[in-house]
Amino acid sequence: MAYPFAQGVPLILVSTRGLDSRVSAVLGNVHHPAYVPNFLTDYPFPMSLLDRLRNLFYHLYIPWYWGTWSSVRNVQEEVSRHLPDIPPLLDIERNISLYLVNQNTVSGTGVPYLPSEVDVGGLHCVPGRPLPKTLDSWLKPAGASGVIYFSLGTVARGINMPTKHRDLMVKAFAALPQYRFIWKFESTLVGVSDNVLVDKYLPQQDILADSRVKLFITHRGCLSKQEAIYHATPLLVLPVFGDQPRNAMEVVKRGLGLSLRWDEVTVDLLVNSIQELINNPRYARNVRKALELARDQLQSPLERAVFWTEYVVRHGGAPQLKSPAAQLSWVEFLMLDVLAFALLLALILCLALRRSMRAAVAMLKRVEWKTKTD
Structure with a gap:
């Protein structure tokens, strides 16, 4: 700076x-x-x-x-x-x-x-390019069921995920053999099923732009959310820290997807959430509506x-x-000095009124006393 x-x-x-x-x-x-x-x-x-x-x-x-x-x-x-x-x-x-x-x-x-x-x-959002041949050929067997992309971004990296949650993801993905999963992970994963592809470097926007991708499992950083909307992909959010919980609330509020807390995630809950998001058309419809609104701009x-x-x-x-x-200082911006002046003026007026009333009462008492004595 x-x-x-x-x-x-x-x-x-x-x-x-x-x-x-x-x-x-x-x-x-x-x-x-x-x-x-x-x-x-x-x-x-x-x-x-x-x-x-x-x-x-x-x-x-x-x-x-x-x-x-x-x-x-x-x-x-x-x-x-x-x-x-x-x-x-x-x-x-x-x-x-x-x-x-x-x-x-x-x-x-x-x-x-x-x-x-x-x-x-959405400044960084761009149309998707064709996927690399190796990735494209791996996705072909997905058929009509489609593909699910899982990434926790570059800050909350997958390698830092607790073993308990990592194993839970492995089991949930294995329980959905009809889908193909792409998992961005920065190291080797042991025990993943045959329907899961793990890689440390993946072209995220190109993947989200592919029509075979039905769902984005994400931490819901601001950039990831914009990319999901730009490429019309529903979201399953697992927020980690910072502004991500608030971002997750926005996704649920706008009907763009669902949000789960890490401490409540189970294999069944994850499987049911994935199936709900893919099989219920309202989420894809809401994301397309959000995309329409985002693109309706003069520039x-x-x-x-x-x-x-x-x-x-x-x-x-x-x-x-x-x-x-x-x-302006906070005193000037909030007009605290003006408010203090107005309060002081009101206090002076109240004191003056009180003094005038006391003088009037005293005068009335003197008149009354004089009348009685006469």
Whole structure:
């Protein structure tokens, strides 16, 4: 983050996991916790009082923890050691000219966007290419039953899966001999059935684009979800950490697939879930609808990202896109000083009214006493 600031060129931020409320707040677009969920979890709408309290807590806690104890603190120490004259990273962050958000408005909560916040969800999605010959020939015997693809991505790697869960997957796949499974796994797996192909490097989008693939078993990272929608493949989600549980809730809410918790998974539950997702047409129908909504745009995500990037460069960082709210303190933004002034004024008026009433009462008593004495 320090280099662009030091060179005096525009700073563009790309978010791979979607719209981040913390970054939006830095840019002056504070999300209302009454209806915008935090990135860790989702809530039924309208939110209950307890849900709003939880959501407010996370909206406040996550930025504080991130800026005080987590990433920023460690990075700041390292940057300051090598570049002592560079301003604090959180100050540099306020100089962001453009925020490219890996989210499509149809798949997120409808929230206000600043001109400097641009959706580019699905930017990385591309049409599938023909599969490698060895993989294509292995899939041919699948016939009408189809193929199921299983991958936990590049962060929550399959090799880190507990042995108990690994064995459970092996047994569940063996119990469904009518399907062919492609399993992305970073090592050799022992005991897999003949209907399972294991490989450490697989062309995921090309696989999902193949018409023989009926289901994607995934951790439901943001990129994997977008690829599944782009290639119209229903999802069976096994979230691991971070924003994945919330992403899984979205899949279930929109009818794009099912979600299972690792601590509740059994062979029977996994087999039944796979069969439900493949045999019930509503999931494939909902994914196709989601694809239709995602593609119904004036520009492609790539065209939008290119245009706004070049726009920011052409106009010297495009300060006209930035919100003045980014320069306000929390006291000014929430108008706490105005509220304090209004309360003080109300207090003064109340005290003045009280004093006037006491004076009026005292005057009435004097008049009454004088009348009695006369």
